[in-house]
């Protein structure tokens with residue numbers, strides 16, 4: 477296996493383990509942008525699959541070459557060819573997962589290309605915001621569908637993915653999904669599909685809220701007179717330490733906040749200003765708006781692009 481720099485293998489034994497549910501799987505990635513690459517990298521890093529078990533499709537030659545060189549996987553132009561890679565042949569039957577990873581606005585094109593072309597044993601796994609399982613199953617004429625909602629920290633194996641499945645997805649396929657998503661960080665199964673739209677707003681869009689707050693605090697540090705480098709280090713370690721503290725102490729955030737807040741002190745002063753500026757309401761409104769947008773993306777009539785998609 478030839479994998480180039482910046483890409484390190486973690487465990488050596490996953491592939492050999494007989495309980496690795498993905499050891500005989502074939503994975504086809506329809507659309508190889510940021511999120512598909514995060515999944516591919518995570519699977520290879522954890523050695524859950526080898527590069528020859530993966531195929532991707534992408535419209536741009538330069539991107540196909542880039543991914544093929546970086547991960548030693550096959551990347552083709554045709555989505556139909558990518559899906560056929562997972563088909564069982566005379567040489568043997570193997571499980572196959574077709575990962576839909578295009579932007580929501582491109583989904584109708586994918587439906588047209590792939591409708592009726594999937595075999596019964598193939599599993600469709602979508603990461604597309606808003607796209608409902610019922611729609612995917614109906615449009616592809618294929619009932620076994622998993623809907624997932626990852627987030628970008630998946631790129632370093634620290635993601636949070638929420639997922640659900642149609643009743644036609646078998647227990648063996650569910651084990652495969654758990655293994656696949658586990659390569660990205662934490663995974664959480666939910667029964668109700670509406671929770672995927674809720675997770676889209678909270679955990680999948682979540683890094684946006686955190687990075688905006690991070691950026692604002694760094695700017696505030698620069699305003700005080702710190703160099704940008706110093707402000708960034710102070711803010712990042714404070715955020716990281718606070719998250720780990722909350723995780724390890726199992727205390728309510730309000731209790732942890734009270735520990736910092738002495739009577740008449742600096743934190744009380746800062747909290748007063750944040751409440752006065754309606755920070756909680758703004759965050760709550762942002763999450764609610766993201767949720768409504770996720771729901772709207774799922775409605776076919778609202779699938780027209782709001783802005784031009786970047787072609788990464």
Ligand SMILES: NC(=O)C1=CN([C@@H]2O[C@H](COP(=O)(O)OP(=O)(O)OC[C@H]3O[C@@H](n4cnc5c(N)ncnc54)[C@H](O)[C@@H]3O)[C@@H](O)[C@H]2O)C=CC1
Nearest residue numbers: 507508509510511577578579580603604605626627787788
């Ligand atoms: N970026 C994020 O934080 C998250 C994104 N998602 C979902 O993941 C999906 C992909 O998002 P990203 O990877 O961020 O987008 P991206 O734009 O990086 O990737 C999509 C890729 O699909 C390619 N593409 C366009 N038309 C195509 C076609 N007809 N056939 C094959 N490939 C085609 C594009 O060139 C692009 O490289 C979206 O549906 C999004 O809702 C889900 C969770 C988090």
Ligand SMILES: O=C(O)[C@@H]1CCC=N1
Nearest residue numbers: 605676677680681682
């Ligand atoms: O804005 C978006 O489309 C993506 C989907 C989930 C988070 N961000």
